[in-house]
Amino acid sequence: MSQRQMQGQPMIILGEDSQRMKDKSAQEHNISAARAVAESVRSTLGPKGMDKMLVSSMGDVTVTNDGVTILSEMDIDNPTASMIVEVAETQEDEAGDGTTSAVAIAGELLKNAEDLLEQDIHPTAIIKGFDMAATQAKDELDDIATEVDPDDEELLKKVAETSMTGKGAELNKELLAQLIVDAVNAVTVEAEDGSVIADLEYLNIETQTGSSAGNSELLEGAVIDKDPVHEEMPTEVDDADVLLVDTAIELDETEVDAQLSVDDPSQLQNFLDKEEEQLKKMVDQIADTGADVVFCQKGIDDMAQH
Structure with missing residues (x-):
């Protein structure tokens, strides 16, 4: 060829x-x-x-x-x-x-x-x-098709229970069905064409290891899966004013190693007092905003936490 x-x-x-x-x-x-x-x-x-x-x-x-x-x-x-x-x-x-x-x-x-x-x-x-x-x-x-009235709670519960039949959640389907109906009703909005839709973007499911599905509950608001940085801080806040901070609530460290020479303990104490004064100023500025809850993206100094 x-x-x-x-x-x-x-x-x-x-x-x-x-x-x-x-x-x-x-x-x-x-x-x-x-x-x-x-x-x-x-x-x-x-x-x-x-x-x-x-x-x-x-x-x-x-x-x-x-x-x-x-x-x-x-x-x-x-x-x-x-x-x-x-x-x-x-x-x-x-x-x-x-x-x-x-x-x-x-x-x-x-x-x-x-x-x-x-x-x-x-x-x-x-x-x-x-x-x-x-x-x-x-x-x-x-x-x-069967038309569903958004106010017909019993029918909505039956729909929710049907979807759980045969699954592991069936043991608690009555409790979960009620939670589902309450949650969907909480995020239901009316569309431009007059139809009623549930905006699921406003719903979030958090799971906790160690409890059964029967311990599930519906919380209105926000759930943050984090512990407070200080044990005296509350874990629940109603009608909170939230402050989001993207800078550290601590003093900046120098980029190079520095050494200080002191002649007597009072000079060292004066240095520590200055640090505390700077931290207190930062904390006071946050307190003056009237915020109840503060989320910080970076570090929080132990003294500032206190």
Whole structure:
């Protein structure tokens, strides 16, 4: 073969572990891989679903029946199987629940697609059929959807309890459902189109090791997971005026080592008094602002704390 003829030939370089599949075998491989991922979470579905124990390469153990958690922990390198994980992640981002159901439905759709492929129906026709079915499903949603009154607390609690059914939080679902409804109502705002939405940016969940879910409580305000720098400082403040300080509440140290020579103890005491006076001036300036709570990004001198 001449050099000119060789230039017209495509050259494909594959790694040692690479496999090349095409046509029907590629379709079957991709569908089976995606269905295997869907099957892995199917047994967690429903009130009688079972938890999965996941062990990472580092030895960390996770026990969960949450679809998106299970899939995100799995080591998947098949592109089609990875798209199933994206289905779960999208469902989690948009609705916050139903990830396992979404993945299970996707797996069944692929199973049906495989049956159609075996009947020599072209993939493009199958895709068009799925698209028509999705459009029809959206049209049916308005007919089967139930309108929820934001003031109907009992219905909202049932919705919250339903999402906890079959999960570890189910033991405390009545308490947690009430907390959820109270929290959502606290951050509910009216949108421009008149609809009522919950702005979840104003909600934050803090977990504490050593207590059960039954000890959960809803706190209105801000929770800072830090200890006060002095034991005499309060841990709870109502109607606080907060001051944020981005400079140290301590004296600047010299950039070079310095030595002081003193002739008698009074000179040393005078030096210490000057330091204390400077610190007291800084503290007085903070106190004059009227702040009840001070957050400092940098260091706070022990004397200033006192």
